[in-house]
Amino acid sequence: MNPTPLIIGIGSPFGADRLGWLAVEHLQARRPELRTRLLDRPGAGLLHHLQGERAVCLIDAARGHAPVGHLYRLTPGELPQEGLALTSSHALGVAEALALGAAVGELPEPLWLLAVETSGCNDPEAALGIAWPALCAAVDRFLDSGDTKRPRRSQHRGLKDETKGD
Amino acid sequence: MTRRRIDIDVPTLARVEGEGALELRIEDDAITELRLRIFEPPRLFEKFIEGHPPDDVVDMVARICGICPVAYQVSAARAFEALFAIELPPSLTGLRRAMYCGEWIQSHALHIHLLAAPDFLGAPDATALAHSHPEIIQRGLRLQALGNRLIRLFGGRSVHPVGLKVGGFHRLPEADAVAELVGALEAALPEADELVRWSATLPLPQRQQTFTCLALDDPEGYPITGSTCLTSDGNRFSIEDFESHVHEFQVPHSTAFHAHLDGRPYLVGPLARLNLHHQRLPEAIQALINEIGLTLPSGNPFHSLTARAIEIRYALAEAARLLRQYLERPARAAHIDGIPCAGTGFGASEAPRGLLWHRYDSDPHGLVTHARIIPPTAQNQERIEEDLRLELTRFGLHHDADTLRRHAEQIIRNYDPCISCATHFLELRIRR
Numbered sequence: 001m002n003p004t005p006l007i008i009g010i011g012s013p014f015g016a017d018r019l020g021w022l023a024v025e026h027l028q029a030r031r032p033e034l035r036t037r038l039l040d041r042p043g044a045g046l047l048h049h050l051q052g053e054r055a056v057c058l059i060d061a062a063r064g065h066a067p068v069g070h071l072y073r074l075t076p077g078e079l080p081q082e083g084l085a086l087t088s089s090h091a092l093g094v095a096e097a098l099a100l101g102a103a104v105g106e107l108p109e110p111l112w113l114l115a116v117e118t119s120g121c122n123d124p125e126a127a128l129g130i131a132w133p134a135l136c137a138a139v140d141r142f143l144d145s146g147d148t149k150r151p152r153r154s155q156h157r158g159l160k161d162e163t164k165g166d
Numbered sequence: 167m168t169r170r171r172i173d174i175d176v177p178t179l180a181r182v183e184g185e186g187a188l189e190l191r192i193e194d195d196a197i198t199e200l201r202l203r204i205f206e207p208p209r210l211f212e213k214f215i216e217g218h219p220p221d222d223v224v225d226m227v228a229r230i231c232g233i234c235p236v237a238y239q240v241s242a243a244r245a246f247e248a249l250f251a252i253e254l255p256p257s258l259t260g261l262r263r264a265m266y267c268g269e270w271i272q273s274h275a276l277h278i279h280l281l282a283a284p285d286f287l288g289a290p291d292a293t294a295l296a297h298s299h300p301e302i303i304q305r306g307l308r309l310q311a312l313g314n315r316l317i318r319l320f321g322g323r324s325v326h327p328v329g330l331k332v333g334g335f336h337r338l339p340e341a342d343a344v345a346e347l348v349g350a351l352e353a354a355l356p357e358a359d360e361l362v363r364w365s366a367t368l369p370l371p372q373r374q375q376t377f378t379c380l381a382l383d384d385p386e387g388y389p390i391t392g393s394t395c396l397t398s399d400g401n402r403f404s405i406e407d408f409e410s411h412v413h414e415f416q417v418p419h420s421t422a423f424h425a426h427l428d429g430r431p432y433l434v435g436p437l438a439r440l441n442l443h444h445q446r447l448p449e450a451i452q453a454l455i456n457e458i459g460l461t462l463p464s465g466n467p468f469h470s471l472t473a474r475a476i477e478i479r480y481a482l483a484e485a486a487r488l489l490r491q492y493l494e495r496p497a498r499a500a501h502i503d504g505i506p507c508a509g510t511g512f513g514a515s516e517a518p519r520g521l522l523w524h525r526y527d528s529d530p531h532g533l534v535t536h537a538r539i540i541p542p543t544a545q546n547q548e549r550i551e552e553d554l555r556l557e558l559t560r561f562g563l564h565h566d567a568d569t570l571r572r573h574a575e576q577i578i579r580n581y582d583p584c585i586s587c588a589t590h591f592l593e594l595r596i597r598r
Binding site: 040041042043044045047048092096099100103104105106 | 232276280292293296297300303304307310311314323324325326
């Protein structure tokens, strides 16, 4: 079991989906001691990166109904469950992988998912710029608190709202 | 007498790769219309790789599919190697083959455990199966991870790897990493043996159909690459003559081409490979096939699942053997350079879903002037429609629409169609 918390950026090297990577790169520049990893659309492979980890924070781009740059904080159980009936292995994303991980009891505790709203915005730098203060604060809380805090409810479709802080 | 007409629309066929639909019309207990519709807009890969140099093409075609990028890369690289008269030494062809094994392992493990197994274990989907049979999902994820690890060893990453190039690889793997992976591959063999035995216990539908199988004939053994095609009718032809045997044609209901082999539907993929080449498997695997009582060649399309399990077992052992060979006799160079020239090159390999054929024409600088790619799912579409007609009729068209829809989805899923490769997402409409 690795005791050092791990921060994983999920996405791809290009386009709006690059936000997760970009966020982790900026966080690493801000706090070089961070233990980080970048994953390119890992699908079910995400579960292997979670094995043996004590505490993990995932950062990804999200398409919801909040303004661009809004930061959501979710736990695996709060991810959308509709459509988890895997219509295709191409469709195996973070929600599906975490649902499988939860079902087989292989998720670290704590596991945070921080997601930045990018709907309608093709510029990940711009969306990240808006989310940056809230993201830094959330990551600091993840690292410092040992996840003893429970997030509060979001106004956006049941998601945790981290943009305005606790 | 009352006439009966039922139209069934299944707008979403679950657990297939990509997007498409099935439309079925049944009139007086007979299928009068059956259309496997693929409606994803054409992806135009063949057009936009024109003007690019070969090594760009090898990386570009990997983007056609997130599940089988190695197959696209290997078929493309082999086409340019043939065109530029580059002959890879056995050390490099062995490493290519080992990398390719990784793709079979990960793709087959995903299909068997996450997409197909729920059909036979009474679960609506993989997440439900993970609750009722967590050990099955865990095995699938372990094997998939091992396959991905093998791809990463050579390609840097498992999705759209970047290590392959025309003439070999950009770099050779480190001996320590190879030795560690050999250990992991060999340690997984007992689990793969159990997978094959387990696959034989699944309540697969028992039926017999007559169909033609097509696969490459690989001088290295069980087919992964090759320059000659073999059919179950005993025909043999060069991949350079592929276009004179395999005729692609358009149908109004699909944005992917359909294909006939010498005028008839045919099967490519794991069962076609196993039917044609089971005698080339190592003795231990042949003994396993005897132990589970599988008679080959098989006319039961559902034995595709068993074939995938057998191919996982084969790929683990084959990759371990090839990597051991590399440790004993390392390759001298990561790649062989060739001289670009004008001409036409052909390359083919056995993607997890079947024979994947590429043709490239180039100018004197080696830049692509014309490309043609025939993926396995496009080749299997006619066979899938034929199987649906036969099997739904045998199953009984009197069943209600939901039962027919579920059975039709199972039949289609058995081919593990990668609709995104062929052009995405299956929608089923049944009308009576």
